[in-house]
Amino acid sequence: MLGEDPASGGDAWRARVGVVLQSWRDHARWSPRRLLDQLGGFFEPYSTPERRRPYEVDRLLDVVGLTGHADRKIGTLSGGQRRRLDVAVGIIGRPELLFLDEPTAGFDPQARRDFHELVHRLSDLEGTSILLTTHDLGEAERLADRILILANGRIVADGSADELTRQVAGTAEVRWACGAERFVHPTDDVVPFVRRLFEQHGDELTDLEVRRASLEDTYLAMVQRFEAGDRTARQLAEVTR
Amino acid sequence: MNPQVHAIRLGLRRGWTEFVLSLRSPQDQGFYLFMAVITLGYLWANRNSEIEGSDLLVPTYALPSILGALLAFGVIIGPAYSLAMEREDGTLLRHKALPHGMTGYVTGQLLYHSLGLVPLLTVILLPSFLLFDDLMHRGAAGWLTLLWVLALGLLATLPLGMIIGSLVPSVQKVGTWGMLPVLAVTAISGIFVPIQALWGWVQGIAQVFPTYWIGLGMRSAFLPDAARSLEIGDSWRAGMTVLVLAAWAVFGLLMTPRVLRRMARRQSGSQVAAAKDAALQWVK
Numbered sequence: 001m002l003g004e005d006p007a008s009g010g011d012a013w014r015a016r017v018g019v020v021l022q023s024w025r026d027h028a029r030w031s032p033r034r035l036l037d038q039l040g041g042f043f044e045p046y047s048t049p050e051r052r053r054p055y056e057v058d059r060l061l062d063v064v065g066l067t068g069h070a071d072r073k074i075g076t077l078s079g080g081q082r083r084r085l086d087v088a089v090g091i092i093g094r095p096e097l098l099f100l101d102e103p104t105a106g107f108d109p110q111a112r113r114d115f116h117e118l119v120h121r122l123s124d125l126e127g128t129s130i131l132l133t134t135h136d137l138g139e140a141e142r143l144a145d146r147i148l149i150l151a152n153g154r155i156v157a158d159g160s161a162d163e164l165t166r167q168v169a170g171t172a173e174v175r176w177a178c179g180a181e182r183f184v185h186p187t188d189d190v191v192p193f194v195r196r197l198f199e200q201h202g203d204e205l206t207d208l209e210v211r212r213a214s215l216e217d218t219y220l221a222m223v224q225r226f227e228a229g230d231r232t233a234r235q236l237a238e239v240t241r
Numbered sequence: 242m243n244p245q246v247h248a249i250r251l252g253l254r255r256g257w258t259e260f261v262l263s264l265r266s267p268q269d270q271g272f273y274l275f276m277a278v279i280t281l282g283y284l285w286a287n288r289n290s291e292i293e294g295s296d297l298l299v300p301t302y303a304l305p306s307i308l309g310a311l312l313a314f315g316v317i318i319g320p321a322y323s324l325a326m327e328r329e330d331g332t333l334l335r336h337k338a339l340p341h342g343m344t345g346y347v348t349g350q351l352l353y354h355s356l357g358l359v360p361l362l363t364v365i366l367l368p369s370f371l372l373f374d375d376l377m378h379r380g381a382a383g384w385l386t387l388l389w390v391l392a393l394g395l396l397a398t399l400p401l402g403m404i405i406g407s408l409v410p411s412v413q414k415v416g417t418w419g420m421l422p423v424l425a426v427t428a429i430s431g432i433f434v435p436i437q438a439l440w441g442w443v444q445g446i447a448q449v450f451p452t453y454w455i456g457l458g459m460r461s462a463f464l465p466d467a468a469r470s471l472e473i474g475d476s477w478r479a480g481m482t483v484l485v486l487a488a489w490a491v492f493g494l495l496m497t498p499r500v501l502r503r504m505a506r507r508q509s510g511s512q513v514a515a516a517k518d519a520a521l522q523w524v525k
Contacts, residue, residue, distance in 0.1 A: 011244060011340035019338045021510040025517070026332035029262040038258065041251045042339040045244040089335065101510065 002097060015046035015053065018095030018128075020086045022102055028075030032066050032085050033057055036092055037072065043093035051127075054092045063121060064088045065114070080111035084118060091122065098122070100132040102138060112139070119143050137216040149219060151226045157218075165218050177207035248341035252348025257347060260356040273386040277364040280307055288373065292435065297468055301371040305463040306432040307312025308362065310395050311457030314427055317402040320354050321419040323481065329470060329516035334508050343505050350403065355395055390458035390482070397451040397486040400493025407504035411519060426450045431457070435471045444473065450490045454482045 004013050025102030027035050047053040061067045064084040069077060077085065083103060090098055100119070104112045113209055116139070123130060134140055140147050141161045149157040149164070159166055172190045176183050178201055187193045190210055197205065250307070263269045285308075287299035295302075336488035370376060377383050405419045411472050414497030429443050430453040436444055447453045460468065503507050 014338065014342075015340040017338070019299050021334065022333070022512075022514060024335070025330040026335060029266060030258070034258065036254055038251065039335065039339060039342075041254075042248060042342055044244045046340060077402060094337075237365065 007234060012046060015093055016096045018090040018098040018102045020083075020090035020098070020103060022105060024082070025084055028073065030074050031071045032061065032074060032077075032088070033070040035085075036060060036088055039089055040092040040238070046093070051094055053094050055094055057092075060088050060092060060159055065126075066117060080107060080114065083107075083115065087118065087122070091125070091128065095128060098128055098130045100130060102133055102135065104134070104136065116142060135221050137214070140217040147215070149222060151223050156226050157222050161215050164222075165213050165215060167218070167222075171213045173211045174209070175207075175209040176201075176205060178204045179206060182207075242281040244341050245344060248344040249348050252345035253352055254518045255341070255349030256356065259353040259481075261355075263273030263357065264360065264499060266459050271412055273360050276361060277368065280365050281368055283307075284369065292471070293438075294435075294467060296469060297464070298373075299373075300369070301375055302435075302460075302464065302468070302471075303433065304365075304373075304376055305459035306456045308365065309390075310392070310427050310432045310452065311361060311365070311428065312358065312391065312422055313398050313430075313452040315358065316354055316395060316398045317405065317423050318352060318365060318415075318419055319357060320399060321409070322351065323354075324403060324411070325409050325412045327407025328406075328504070329412055329513060329520070330507065331513050333505065334510065334513055337505055337508055343501070347403070351399060352407065354399060354402070356389070358391070359380060359387050371523050377463055379462060383462045386462035387459065390455060393483065393486040393490065394451065394455040394458070396492065397455070397489035400490070401451075403497050404493070404500050407500045411516060413461050413465075423452075426452050429453075436473060437471060448473075449472040449487075451486055454485045458486075475511040 001009075001073055002013065002016055004010075009017075029116065030038075036057045040057065040076075043053040044142060054186070058067070064082055064087055066081060066088065069081060074082070087100070087103070090100070104115050119130065119132070120143070122128065122138060132140075132143065145160060146153050147157070147159065147161055157167065159167070171184070174185050174187055174190065174193060176197060185193070188207050194208070194210065197208070284300040284303060287303070291297065292299060292302045294510050295486045304474070311325065323427075333343075333346065334369070336346040379386065409418045410456070413454075429439060429447045430450065431439075431447065432452075436447060436453065439447070457478065460472075461479060461482075467476060472478070
């Protein structure tokens with residue numbers, strides 16, 4: 001990781017990494033501003049002209065949307081606010097690599113949406129790669145450029161959401177209706193299939209719907225195959241890089 | 242800018258911030274008030290009793306001993322609890338992720354718990370001097386003695402608290418592994434009963450631990466010279482006090498960094514999460 005073994009990485013190396021874990025309950029008496037100021041101080045010796053460390057606290061509070069709560073006690077923040085503070089702490093040293101461990105676990109849909117926007121804003125910040133773990137495949141699809149799927153601690157797939165979906169047969173589902181009769185058919189080649197449908201049925205076609213396989217379908221298919229013992233299949237080849 | 246020195250400076254700022262926040266917290270104010278009420282209540286209830294074998298009143302004799310016990314007890318149990326708690330709530334893990342974060346954290350703890358003695362001593366000493374007569378028999382020299390006993394006692398006991406806090410498996414176990422032994426040692430250290438009244442072998446055990454010596458040092462600061470007759474060997478044994486406390490301080494300085502490093506190495510996110518789950522399950 002960044003050219004070092006995490007187990008033996010020294011303090012200068014640590015200054016280049018940010019971590020946001022689950023289940024923090026610390027510093028209940030502190031305010032976000034005070035805490036960020038205190039923890040950010042540790043990065044001052046590692047500031048360089050190209051990479052100023054730490055971030056300015058006010059700007060950071062603005063990025064994570066906590067400006068209005070900057071001087072409240074941390075113990076009184078809501079779950080979502082607290083998680084955003086955790087992210088602020090994670091990035092205060094302007095890390096080259098940021099780890100987010102299931103950042104939206106237990107969020108309501110609004111808080112989840114807000115958090116996704118925050119992650120998008122973070123990825124706009126200069127030179128910070130984000131590694132995020134999640135059980136929410138929709139989230140991975142929305143946020144990630146590259147997705148790795150783990151099953152039993154091994155990488156069983158690696159690629160963009162599109163690439164992964166394409167690796168599984170029957171990537172799309174076509175549903176259509178002729179009069180009162182309804183049909184469903186999985187297919188790899190949507191366009192030729194639909195063209196044939198029109199040629200065959202013409203005006204009798206009363207309804208048509210094409211659904212791409214979601215990442216979730218892909219994931220389930222891949223894990224199922226993996227668990228069935230099909231570990232040699234091409235699309236499940238263990239990724240070693 | 243040397244990062245290590247910088248981290249120590251940040252640690253001092255952290256300790257000071259924690260201290261100020263603690264003074265403002267109703268929970269901690271309640272603790273200080275509770276300690277003051279208990280101590281003064283005990284002294285007040287016994288204000289007219291005399292210590293056997295001397296003409297000293299109980300408040301005169303007991304106050305310095307109680308100060309010693311509070312110092313030893315507070316400075317061991319306080320850090321033990323806060324370290325055990327901050328291992329579980331993620332404070333420590335946060336600092337582990339920072340460059341030289343552990344240095345800053347430990348410095349902060351040391352300063353915070355040392356400063357915590359100031360309000361504790363104040364709420365006990367101030368009212369005591371208003372309520373009772375003849376507490377300080379030594380004048381300026383006595384206050385000076387009080388200061389060096391405080392400083393040395395702090396050095397001898399604070400690391401023990403950090404060691405207990407690092408070794409206990411969970412916050413709930415601080416009671417068993419920290420509180421009980423410290424209470425036991427305090428009970429036999431001549432705080433409420435002159436140590437001469439105890440069996441010989443108990444006296445021997447008591448003299449191994451710093452609590453007895455801090456109490457002895459405190460008494461030598463406050464009591465008249467005649468009170469020496471209540472002590473072992475009819476002497477304040479100032480030299481021995483320095484020696485024993487210094488030995489414990491050296492032990493602490495050598496051991497604490499090792500224990501802390503081992504504990505920090507084992508800290509992980511899954512541990513913090515497991516502690517959270519364990520906290521929800523009181524009966525096992």
